[in-house]
Amino acid sequence: MHNVVTKSRDVTLLEILDRVLDKGVVISGDAVISVADVDLIYLGLKVLLSSVETMEKYRGAPITGPMQEPT
Amino acid sequence: MQMTENQLVYLYCVANQEPKLTETEDLAGNLYFICHRDLYAVAGKVEESEFGKEGLKKNMADLEWVKANATLHERIIEQVMRNTCVIPFKFGTLFNTEDSLKAMLEEYGDEFKAILGRLENKEEWGVKIYCNTEKLKAGTINDNPEILKIENQISSSPPGKAFFLEKKKAELLAQSTNARINEYSQESFELLKELSFEARINKLLPREVTERADDMVLNSAFLVGKDEVGDFINMVDTLKMHHENNGFFIDCTGPWPPYNFCGLSSQKVQNA
Numbered sequence: 001m002h003n004v005v006t007k008s009r010d011v012t013l014l015e016i017l018d019r020v021l022d023k024g025v026v027i028s029g030d031a032v033i034s035v036a037d038v039d040l041i042y043l044g045l046k047v048l049l050s051s052v053e054t055m056e057k058y059r060g061a062p063i064t065g066p067m068q069e070p071t
Numbered sequence: 072m073q074m075t076e077n078q079l080v081y082l083y084c085v086a087n088q089e090p091k092l093t094e095t096e097d098l099a100g101n102l103y104f105i106c107h108r109d110l111y112a113v114a115g116k117v118e119e120s121e122f123g124k125e126g127l128k129k130n131m132a133d134l135e136w137v138k139a140n141a142t143l144h145e146r147i148i149e150q151v152m153r154n155t156c157v158i159p160f161k162f163g164t165l166f167n168t169e170d171s172l173k174a175m176l177e178e179y180g181d182e183f184k185a186i187l188g189r190l191e192n193k194e195e196w197g198v199k200i201y202c203n204t205e206k207l208k209a210g211t212i213n214d215n216p217e218i219l220k221i222e223n224q225i226s227s228s229p230p231g232k233a234f235f236l237e238k239k240k241a242e243l244l245a246q247s248t249n250a251r252i253n254e255y256s257q258e259s260f261e262l263l264k265e266l267s268f269e270a271r272i273n274k275l276l277p278r279e280v281t282e283r284a285d286d287m288v289l290n291s292a293f294l295v296g297k298d299e300v301g302d303f304i305n306m307v308d309t310l311k312m313h314h315e316n317n318g319f320f321i322d323c324t325g326p327w328p329p330y331n332f333c334g335l336s337s338q339k340v341q342n343a
Contacts, residue, residue, distance in 0.1 A: 013138060014281060015197065015324055018273075018290075020141045023330035024161035025085075027175055 077119045080166040084148045084157040084328065085176070086111045087187045096150050098143060105169055107176040110183055113151050114172065122165055148328045156187050159328035179335065186333050192297045193268055195332060196325035198307065200256050201285035204248060206318030211247050218243050255319060256289035259310050266303045267293040271331045285320060292331035300326070 089104060089111050099115040106112075120126050130136045141162055148159045166172040176183070212218050221240045225233045264270040273290040281287055295303045307323045314321075 013142070014276070016141055016145045017137075018276070019159075019197075019327060019330040020144050020162045022161075024159045024328075025164075025333050025335060026161045027164060027179070027335075 078116045079119050079122050080105075080169055080172050081115045081117045081122060082160050082164045082166065082172060083113045083115065083144060084151055084159045085183055085187075086113065086151060086155040086157050087184065088155040090151045091154050092150060098147050098150065102147065105172055105176075107173045108180040110176050110180060111155075112172055112176060113147065113157075114166075114169075115147075117165070122163070127163060127165075145328075152326075152328055156190050156192075157328055158183055158186055158190070158333045159330050182335055186335075190294070190329050190332065193294050193329070193332075194297060194300060194326035195329040196293050196295050196300070196303060196323060197327060198259070198263060198289070198291050198293065199287055199322045200259060200289035201281075201283060201320045201322065202252055202288045203285045203318035203320070207251060208244055208248050210317050211244060211251060215243070215247055218247070251317070252288050255314060255317075259321070260289060260291055262306055262310070263291070263293055263303065266299055266306055267295050269294040269332055273331070285318075288319075292327075294329060294332045295325075 083102075087110060089106070090113060092102065102113060102115050104111045105114055118126075121130060130140075144162050148157060151157050166175070212222070218240055221236050221243070225236045225240070228236060260270065260272065271292045273292065275287045275290050278284075278286065293303070304323070307321055311321045
């Protein structure tokens with residue numbers, strides 16, 4: 001039998017940003033300060049996001065366990 | 072609630088019943104409800120220095136800040152939607168005063184009620200399909216007699232002719248692979264759509280953004296009746312099983328606040 005359990009709530013930041021910054025009701029009016037240029041910011045953010053995660057990858061494995069100094 | 076001069080009202084979502092949140096469930100620490108015309112706006116007070124035009128512009132460039140605040144925005148709406156139907160607002164919907172928020176509820180109240188009525192007892196589920204193109208290509212070669220025939224011709228051809236046959240093979244393979252991707256994503260979308268009230272296709276995100284080795288070939292969202300969620304998930308599992316050997320992977324997440332299904336009629340309808 002295959003393991004076909006559907007992922008539920010195993011949610012990445014990408015999934016959240018894809019909705020929260022891009023979807024949802026947008027109201028515009030005098031009373032509202034809307035996030036101007038949010039699409040542009042989102043685009044910039046995507047690039048930023050990927051570069052930060054790439055950096056984290058290259059930073060290598062975290063130092064834990066046996067590498068820790070005994071106290 | 073008292074507002075100081077340097078504060079703004081941040082709107083998370085609108086509900087048609089008073090949300091029940093215990094103190095520990097108030098993730099922002101200062102959530103409150105603004106009731107107007109039988110609608111409940113879930114709001115919080117934020118500092119103008121952080122969320123005002125200048126502050127927000129600066130903070131949106133700070134990935135850590137965006138991560139923390141976008142996640143908070145999502146979690147707060149999730150808490151509220153556990154006992155009531157919600158209309159989620161876009162990140163960074165801010166009002167100068169509670170009165171201006173009330174004026175917005177006054178203006179859009181009827182439409183919000185109609186949307187909430189339509190969303191009652193339904194959940195948003197997200198389905199993204201990824202494709203390992205190399206794996207799919209390998210499978211495609213063996214299933215396509217035309218490509219196999221060219222492969223045979225290549226091995227018995229002089230270099231000049233072989234070069235052009237290789238080119239032709241690559242073209243055929245790309246065509247055939249694309250056709251399979253389209254066929255599979257379309258078929259999956261249609262089958263899941265049949266089990267939903269509404270369905271949307273969103274733009275594909277590139278690999279630099281998804282940080283996955285595989286290409287996204289479908290980014291879709293479905294509004295599923297609560298009673299049909301079991302059938303929907305079974306269908307996702309069936310599709311997964313049928314196609315995982317061909318290099319396809321399905322990522323299904325939910326339930327989400329209905330971000331994709333709460334558009335105001337005055338807003339441009341997104342094309343599928």
